[in-house]
Amino acid sequence: MTLTCELDPTVDEELREGILALWTDVSNAGGAVGFVPPVTPEDIRPDCERSLAAVGAGQRRLIVGRDEEGRVAATAFLAYNDHRLMTHWLWVYTVMVHPRHQGRGYGRTLMAAVERVARGFHGIEAIRLTCRGGTGADAFYSACGYKEVGRVPAAIRVAPGDDRDDIIMLRVL
Numbered sequence: 001m002t003l004t005c006e007l008d009p010t011v012d013e014e015l016r017e018g019i020l021a022l023w024t025d026v027s028n029a030g031g032a033v034g035f036v037p038p039v040t041p042e043d044i045r046p047d048c049e050r051s052l053a054a055v056g057a058g059q060r061r062l063i064v065g066r067d068e069e070g071r072v073a074a075t076a077f078l079a080y081n082d083h084r085l086m087t088h089w090l091w092v093y094t095v096m097v098h099p100r101h102q103g104r105g106y107g108r109t110l111m112a113a114v115e116r117v118a119r120g121f122h123g124i125e126a127i128r129l130t131c132r133g134g135t136g137a138d139a140f141y142s143a144c145g146y147k148e149v150g151r152v153p154a155a156i157r158v159a160p161g162d163d164r165d166d167i168i169m170l171r172v173l
Contacts, residue, residue, distance in 0.1 A: 018072030032132035133165030
């Protein structure tokens with residue numbers, strides 16, 4: 001089983017709906033991608049459309065991973081910094097691998113593609129991301145070469161009485 005990653009594919013209706021379905025399935029499986037289950041595609045559509053509009057406007061770049069059947073199986077959005085003193089690093093947002101592919105190495109393949117793409121951007125020296133505490137994502141990103149550089153305790157409220165840390169991670173290139 002392999003994942004094929006592509007940078008900035010044409011965003012047509014098939015891709016748009018594939019990303020929306022992925023985001024919904026990841027969210028409903030408990031993935032920390034901005035939502036708490038249960039959610040519907042219509043709950044997620046506004047965020048998905050904003051992210052894709054930012055790609056269309058050149059503010060973000062999109063990496064899409066497809067499984068051997070050509071289905072959208074993974075995504076990551078890369079965002080440049082607008083601040084003139086921070087243009088040497090970029091953000092990674094909405095890193096997702098479909099639940100049916102968990103444990104097959106797709107996440108590592110996706111993060112290797114993120115690193116490869118970032119290395120190809122002129123002047124980029126690091127990649128930064130955040131992840132929700134209590135999910136194990138920080139251990140995954142650590143295994144991919146990211147280092148925890150900050151933590152905001154209880155910054156994410158997933159439910160009343162269930163606050164999670166916002167973990168800031170950095171991958172120096």
